[in-house]
Amino acid sequence: MRIEGIENVRRILCVFPRYTSSFGTFEYAYPLTDGVQAFMPPQGLLLIAAYLPEHWPVRFIDENIRAATAEDFEWAEAVLVSGMHIQRQQMNDICRRAHAHDLAVAIGGPSVSACPDYYPSFDYLHVGELGDATDELIARLARDPSRPERQIVLKTADRLDMTRFPIPAYELAEIPRYFLGSIQYSSGCPYQCEFCDIPGLYGRNPRLKSPQQITAELDKLLECGIMGSVYFVDDNFIGNRKAALDLLPHLIEWQKKTGYVLRFSCEATLNIAKRPEILAGMREAYFCTIFCGIETPDPVALKAMHKDHNMMVPIMEAIETLNSFGMEVVSGIILGLDTDKPETGQHLLEFIEASQIPLLTINLLQALPQTPLWDRLKRENRLIEDEGRDSNVDFRLPYEDVVTTWRACMGSAYQPAKLLERYEYQIRHTYPKRLQPPRSPQQTSWKNIKLGLTMLRNIFWKVGVLCDYKIEFWKFALRRLARGEIEYLISSILVAHHLIMFARDASGGHTNASYYSLKLQEASVPAE
Numbered sequence: 001m002r003i004e005g006i007e008n009v010r011r012i013l014c015v016f017p018r019y020t021s022s023f024g025t026f027e028y029a030y031p032l033t034d035g036v037q038a039f040m041p042p043q044g045l046l047l048i049a050a051y052l053p054e055h056w057p058v059r060f061i062d063e064n065i066r067a068a069t070a071e072d073f074e075w076a077e078a079v080l081v082s083g084m085h086i087q088r089q090q091m092n093d094i095c096r097r098a099h100a101h102d103l104a105v106a107i108g109g110p111s112v113s114a115c116p117d118y119y120p121s122f123d124y125l126h127v128g129e130l131g132d133a134t135d136e137l138i139a140r141l142a143r144d145p146s147r148p149e150r151q152i153v154l155k156t157a158d159r160l161d162m163t164r165f166p167i168p169a170y171e172l173a174e175i176p177r178y179f180l181g182s183i184q185y186s187s188g189c190p191y192q193c194e195f196c197d198i199p200g201l202y203g204r205n206p207r208l209k210s211p212q213q214i215t216a217e218l219d220k221l222l223e224c225g226i227m228g229s230v231y232f233v234d235d236n237f238i239g240n241r242k243a244a245l246d247l248l249p250h251l252i253e254w255q256k257k258t259g260y261v262l263r264f265s266c267e268a269t270l271n272i273a274k275r276p277e278i279l280a281g282m283r284e285a286y287f288c289t290i291f292c293g294i295e296t297p298d299p300v301a302l303k304a305m306h307k308d309h310n311m312m313v314p315i316m317e318a319i320e321t322l323n324s325f326g327m328e329v330v331s332g333i334i335l336g337l338d339t340d341k342p343e344t345g346q347h348l349l350e351f352i353e354a355s356q357i358p359l360l361t362i363n364l365l366q367a368l369p370q371t372p373l374w375d376r377l378k379r380e381n382r383l384i385e386d387e388g389r390d391s392n393v394d395f396r397l398p399y400e401d402v403v404t405t406w407r408a409c410m411g412s413a414y415q416p417a418k419l420l421e422r423y424e425y426q427i428r429h430t431y432p433k434r435l436q437p438p439r440s441p442q443q444t445s446w447k448n449i450k451l452g453l454t455m456l457r458n459i460f461w462k463v464g465v466l467c468d469y470k471i472e473f474w475k476f477a478l479r480r481l482a483r484g485e486i487e488y489l490i491s492s493i494l495v496a497h498h499l500i501m502f503a504r505d506a507s508g509g510h511t512n513a514s515y516y517s518l519k520l521q522e523a524s525v526p527a528e
């Protein structure tokens, strides 16, 4: 619901910062596609853009696609920025560039909400979710868009009910330029894993949109040119199990109506394996991938981090159950836990081989503000503020040993032959269990065929000819071609190529070992 009663017109520039190269942003896959340049449309900033008064002209720029130019800043009367901790340096850089044009800059989103202190230069800090602070910010900009004399902090006390959220302004983003579409149904998570800031930031009682809002958003994403997959960015898709069950029939209906042109993926806790009725609905709705924060295969470590819910079903059994509903599991893994031993890296590699999970995001433990982990490590005097380090945690094991283990695990897990073997397993065992929807006119359209041919050409040339793992590639690719599994070939290689190349950077010490690390890698700040 937009704020009403605003008469002045303000030109607002919304700028989303670049991501530092990371495992989960897939940038090595982009050159294999037909023009993808960024990971996912940013929900938060597009939501705010939709919430601004209808008569305010809004420009949205995702700096993962192109940098905001001097002309953009000259056009604007105020700038809005949003992002996560990993984008902190880039957000401060956008603020600096906006100030060079004497523009007021407001920052919102998860990073500033958790750590307002990170952003001393911004004119307005929007702390918390969409709500009364947003209305106050809009009212202030409407009255006077110039820079205030000192920083103003606006905190949301009264959050807008999610059923009143407008559809994010997807029309402002270049949706076909994104690797995945994104959508949000719920916010918050009932669990309290020690390292996680979600319950602190968004609450333990998940708030929800209505199923009708979700299908309307999907309609709009389609209108804006989305193809392929849409990711439910909810912190935990089954944070409210009844809500998930309520939504699924609407998604199934929508898929039938639109011809299954999209696949879905989501994040959920591993105990979803105990809910066959939810998994069956997800299969029917064409969920093909599920991200589970497995974190570690070590039960002692899971207990210590208060992630006991991962053990409600034995981990291997849970993975098999998800696979049996046609869903490939993607796993988050953390190294550097207090319970880690010198042999933890070896155990992780054994787990990867046994689970046959192709994609695992392996990160070093990082203590985020507003988490129980942060509080505990602060009490134990084990927080280290050093931007040259890959983690702010004083590990129990020597720091160098932990980083070396991380590099060794990345190097080994993503050797081309091993990774493609895991994809081979998924293609044989998991993908055949997926719903096999009838081919829709969109899928057999010339546009879609041309897209597939373009990606195949790129893959054959850039991987099959130019890459040094071409032998492993062709072994895998020829099997796919012989079986007519062209879609599997494309989808597996897009991701596998990124993982292989990124892991090489990682094991060579060219990337951060923590997703949240502040250690700046080159090229992470837009060059303007």
Ligand code: SF4
Binding pocket: 189, 190, 191, 192, 193, 196, 197, 198, 199, 235, 236, 269, 293
């Ligand atoms: S289950 Fe996931 S979202 Fe919920 S608290 Fe744990 S890590 Fe965070």
